[in-house]
Amino acid sequence: MDAYLVGGFVRDRLLDRPHNDRDWVVVGSTPEEMLARGFQQVGRDFPVFLHPRSKEEYALARGRDTDGNLTTGPGISLDEDLARRDLTINAIAMDREGRIIDPFHGRQDLEQRILRHLPSFSDDPLRILRLARLAAGLDFSIAEETATLARNLTERGDLSSLAPERIWQELRRALCTPSPRRFVEVLRELGALKAILPEVDALFGIPQPEKYHPEIDTGIHVLMALDRVTELTTDPLVRFAVLVHDLGKAVTPPEYWPSHRGHEALGVPLVDRVCRRLRIPEHYRKLARKTSRYHLMVHLALELKPRTLAKLLDDLDAWRAPEDFERFLLACQSDAQGRKGLQDQPYPQADYLRRIHTLTRDISARDVPTHIHGKQIGREIHQLRCRRIATFRKQCSPGDFSRQDD
Structure with a gap:
């Protein structure tokens, strides 16, 4: 042997x-x-x-x-x-x-530093995704004949035979590479992004207001946001949330371009669709939904009223799940800084919300007067949080924070 x-x-x-x-x-x-x-x-x-x-x-x-x-x-x-x-x-x-x-x-x-196929490459269509992942993980180029073969297999529809779990496993591993952006780019070059993540592929060519997004193209923005999140964290949950945070912009009617009002809420069912189709774990879906739905509110956090801030943290389940709240803030920061020429721009909104979270996290039913019962307890806790946030805002000097636009 x-x-x-x-x-x-x-x-x-x-x-x-x-x-x-x-x-x-x-x-x-x-x-x-x-x-x-x-x-x-x-x-x-x-x-x-x-x-x-x-x-x-x-x-x-x-x-x-x-x-x-x-x-x-x-x-x-x-x-x-x-x-x-x-x-x-x-x-x-x-x-x-x-x-x-x-x-x-x-x-x-x-x-x-070349990825070159063997004759048996065609045996398993998952190898197309693995090819893109290795290109991202090793920073290798792809031999032209190998890229041509992968395109032909994709055009033939071979990827449709893959089990969702296998696609997700490869996608998750790609999110952990040094360059998830490269993974997406290679899939798009091979025609495979449209086959496995059509919601992301649809973002390329969608314009955004140049005032807020100098890169203009939404797909390019997502790639830049992936670059930024890769610098901030190795956590695949955050990286996935960034990948799908702007899906709603692909369903904006062209007559409204480059504006995308309401894209945050429009993106939530698309996130759900991706996660159902690829059978992505629930904790990934939950963070991605929150990021899609609330990232714009975080960008505007310095302007929000105390009751809106308290409701935002409540909707995010920030007090019960502080680790996911931190992941959410990193995803929002990646979105804000994933813009042409703005990669190093400060993002005080994240620290602002972290401070509010710290100030309010110890408020509980113990702080509610004993004569209050039932659903009134929750309302009273909300009011206590609002008051503490309002006091904090009054103590802040105008120069403590500066506005950041989306």
Whole structure:
């Protein structure tokens, strides 16, 4: 039995990037032999085994039979197994002594920072999304013939066969890369953004008022907001909220362009639609809905009355979920600073709302007079918060905060 390290571990090691998860391919063995050696089987169609001590994954080598179907067996060679992979840079193996096996010249493509497909790329349409994710994560270019193949597969409708969960998993991983913007750009270049996120694709070409958005194009604004949120946080919840925060602008009738009155509320059902279609987890949906619905109110926070501010924090569930409130503020900041020439503009609204939240978070039913009961308790808590906010506003000097427009 021969075992070789394969895939991302070898690729990232050669790139001198962090490489922790190790995957092995086993040549010349059978499921019975693996079980006899103490391995635990976890795969069904094509057996994958966990090492009895390290718990690392060991997969039996796979190749094509005479009919072109995937098969496994002791006669499958390492080269056959590597040939079924998606890209040359992922078809490099390393033996236990550290020797590199590279039958498809993936090492050369690593040196040239190029993503180039293997003939089996077409086997799984998810590889189109993975191609975009690797371009974003590694900052690699895509070979022209590979881009052409991906476009052809997309035009053929191959992405429609993907399970929603697989699309979301790839999207979430892309949001965690150093450049989610690049992921969106590559998908759009390949025609795949329209297939998996048509609500985002529709934003490109939609104009906005140049006074507030010097970049004008809404799609470009979303890309710039993604750049800004990438600088502020690695949290994929915030990054997803930024990606879908302006979906409502795509449904503004053209006769009203470049104005987009009410786009915040119009975007909420579109956020819901995306999340339902891709079966995105509920906590992502909740934050994205809040960001779509209330980001403009945050931009105008310095002008809002105490009762409006108190209701805003109540609607955001800020007192019960302070971590999500902070995520929400980061998404709003990314929106405000994701504009041409305004990336470094201060955003005092976030600190203003943080201070109001801190001042009001300890108000509870304990502060309500004992003669007040039932629903009146909630109303009284709201009034107490309003009074404390009003007092805080009076104590602020005019220079403490400055207005920011959307």
